[in-house]
Amino acid sequence: MQALHAIIHFLVVIGLSLCQIWFCDRILSGEMTWWMWVGFAANTGVLVFGHFVLSIILHEGIHYHLSKARWLNETLVYGCGFFTYMIPVLYRDLHWRHHATPNEPDDWELIPETLYDLDLVKRRRALLRLMILGGYERTRLYNRMLFSKKFDLKAEVRRRGKIELVALEGARIGVLVGTLILCGWWLGWVAFFLAFAVPAMLGGILTIWLQLTEHFGAGQGNTVEATRDVEPRGVLQRFLYFLMFNINYHAIHHETAYVRGHDLPGAHARWMAKLEEKGKAKPEVYGSYREAVRAMWPKLIGEVRGMSAQRSTADEAGASS
Numbered sequence: 001m002q003a004l005h006a007i008i009h010f011l012v013v014i015g016l017s018l019c020q021i022w023f024c025d026r027i028l029s030g031e032m033t034w035w036m037w038v039g040f041a042a043n044t045g046v047l048v049f050g051h052f053v054l055s056i057i058l059h060e061g062i063h064y065h066l067s068k069a070r071w072l073n074e075t076l077v078y079g080c081g082f083f084t085y086m087i088p089v090l091y092r093d094l095h096w097r098h099h100a101t102p103n104e105p106d107d108w109e110l111i112p113e114t115l116y117d118l119d120l121v122k123r124r125r126a127l128l129r130l131m132i133l134g135g136y137e138r139t140r141l142y143n144r145m146l147f148s149k150k151f152d153l154k155a156e157v158r159r160r161g162k163i164e165l166v167a168l169e170g171a172r173i174g175v176l177v178g179t180l181i182l183c184g185w186w187l188g189w190v191a192f193f194l195a196f197a198v199p200a201m202l203g204g205i206l207t208i209w210l211q212l213t214e215h216f217g218a219g220q221g222n223t224v225e226a227t228r229d230v231e232p233r234g235v236l237q238r239f240l241y242f243l244m245f246n247i248n249y250h251a252i253h254h255e256t257a258y259v260r261g262h263d264l265p266g267a268h269a270r271w272m273a274k275l276e277e278k279g280k281a282k283p284e285v286y287g288s289y290r291e292a293v294r295a296m297w298p299k300l301i302g303e304v305r306g307m308s309a310q311r312s313t314a315d316e317a318g319a320s321s
Contacts, residue, residue: 003067020195051203135204217299251283
């Protein structure tokens with residue numbers, strides 16, 4: 001079922017991308033009407049959401065939740081890697097580190113958030129770049145890991161990661177060249193950016209803000225305080241989160257990583273009832289991502305401002321001495 005969900009999603013994204021190319025052709029030819037502009041805006045918004053969900057499909061595939069057939073699971077994983085600029089073998093290694101040590105210094109998936117030993121100015125700039133550039137900034141840092149001795153990656157992960165990096169970049173260049181050949185120079189470039197590069201970037205920003213909402217400012221380690229959950233209140237929310245493979249139930253995912261996305265709502269309900277029965281602490285639960293962002297935002301902006309204030313205080317102390 002999850003593999004079918006993922007395949008349908010891929011087909012929808014490809015279809016929306018082709019529609020985007022058609023809109024680009026109309027824009028360059030000056031034939032756009034007002035309803036075409038409305039359609040272009042709507043198509044762009046849905047395409048951005050589609051790229052965002054591809055990162056969640058990648059996450060499901062990293063856990064081998066998409067299909068029992070290994071070849072199908074990995075085909076979908078590498079397809080997502082193409083669209084999201086992720087290196088699957090590296091991301092799988094970093095994600096399992098994340099499950100073992102969430103929000104801790106060894107949690108290299110959540111960088112730069114967990115690089116607590118960075119200089120104050122560097123950490124502040126890194127967080128600001130992450131907030132603005134989203135997934136592009138995260139993948140840039142991931143790619144640097146492959147060539148940095150500061151990160152003790154397994155030799156096989158480093159070797160395969162470099163191969164996958166070259167292969168996926170080559171595939172993207174191939175798509176660009178093919179688009180230029182089929183569509184012509186100007187339409188090709190416009191279509192590549194509006195149908196692929198821009199939606200991928202905006203979808204990556206949504207992915208980063210999802211991760212910040214899930215973990216930033218929460219506790220460290222394998223505790224319920226390390227994540228935030230969102231419980232849907234209406235039918236539309238449930239449908240939207242179903243399209244997102246129910247990633248909103250993030251605490252139970254960390255508690256039992258073997259549970260597939262489609263099964264998370266039931267697992268979450270049973271787990272919460274069990275915690276209630278035993279009188280144990282529960283994860284933070286919000287009624288929407290808007291509420292969760294409101295809870296996370298003061299901690300994020302407070303840390304950025306706090307780092308700036310600490311730096312100013314340190315500079316003043318240095319000047320006075």
